[in-house]
Amino acid sequence: MSQKRRVSATQSRAPKRSQIVGDDEDDEDMSFTQPTSSQVQRARENFTTVQIDRKTAEVVQFILIKDQKKVPIRRADIVKHVMKEYKPIYQDIMKRVTRTFEQVFGMKLLEIDSKNHIYILVNKIEPVAGEPVSLYPSNPKTGLLFVILSIIFMKGGVVKEALIWNTLKKLRVDPGEKHDDFGDVKKLVTDEFVRQKYVEYVRIPHTEPLEFEFRWGLRAEKEVSKLKLLEFVAQLHDQEPQSWTQQFREATAAESSQ
């Protein structure tokens, strides 16, 4: 309760600039005002090309480190931890950062939430068969994630959590027990995968007792090919992907829009 009151209190006092405190969540909206073009112009003149290149490199490194853990990157954090006094030319630097990711690393920096300014890195290089050294060294969690995303997709985009847990149990992954590879399965799925934006886990309104449902997260939408997933499921059933009309239509539509 007190938590709630504190948040609303800060919000109502938000216009006061002196209110800027250490909390990442808050200082974003309060301190990030769009500079005018003349301000930007003046700021640009304050920095040399060398300085700007250096700052660009720092931002690239910062994002790469965050991405190792698949944690979405917030503009507020970039500004606070790296950009600092370069904030007036934020847009300039981010343009360079985006270009670097594409040209050097073959990755796309995407803003998945334009209201809260959250970015993720999406890889444009896909794994292929016969790699002498794996592009993504095997991670059992990825397998679990793939299963969950498949269930959600095949069931039309939303599923109640009970369905996920029951299916996993059939695969001998019990959310109530500690798993050798996944540890606390429930925590992995409803916390880690959620934070990484692979799945959304939301309460279904007006349910008693509480019920939750799963959907695809924003990162999954950008990163995972529905068509590939459908082809994989079809193979398991020894059928053509086209036999799932609805899913096939959605998968091909998603493919062409990317």
Place this chain on the structure above:
Amino acid sequence: MNRSMGDSHRRFLQTMMSNGIIDNIQARALHQHCCEVHSGHYIPDKLDEFIDVINAQLQPMFMNIRKAMSEEDGLQYYALVNLTETDITRMSSDYADNELELFRKAMDLIVDSENGTASSTDILNCADTLQTKKLRKKEAELVLNKFVQDKWLNEKHGEYTLSTRCITEMDQYIRTMYRDLVKICHVCHNIALQSQMCENPGCGIKMHLPCVARYFKGRSDPHCPACSDFWPHEIPEFHRRQSQASQSQFSSAKENTAPAPSTSSSRRSRR
């Protein structure tokens, strides 16, 4: 030299990023694979030129793909290193503060030791003196396992050593932090931890075990290359499967026009 990055370079780089370090044979296979997947122009034996193209792009980001020799087996590896911070930056996102402190303690013990190793008992004994937050023995063991898994440490019979990846990535850090402790190999001029040392108190140079093997190969009466005192240690032997390949590779790249030299004589002449 107008060579720009293509998808084959990007695939190579990304594989390096997720693996941290790969050996020479893997690197060569990966080079071919990347070129074939993206129908790039594959020239066998031009791995180093291929990597140069990537390094040119990485340089502004203070990153670099580097060749490194393993202290253990003398084989050649390629590691992706980060040159910005001298501290343990790349690890900092993956480990908690007390885990990093344990790592530093392990590093202290290893660098301070005579032969570049620290026993698990000695490292685990540091676990309950950590200032950030104490670790229980059992927890510390798991953390050590993780360091090995993530290729920062090597472990053999309960003895821990710094991995090739660790030494390459933290080269600057080790040289600065342990300026008075750490010695440089007399043969290859890299940091020497697992090594032999000249016992002449006025000399005391160090050489990596594989460097010792290579240097004294075929000599019945080994003497220190710096002070000419008798070299009192046993001369180790190494199976040279890979280093042989990489060396003839190296020399043929250098002497581009000359026909491939017969390996044994050319190897000796380089020393």
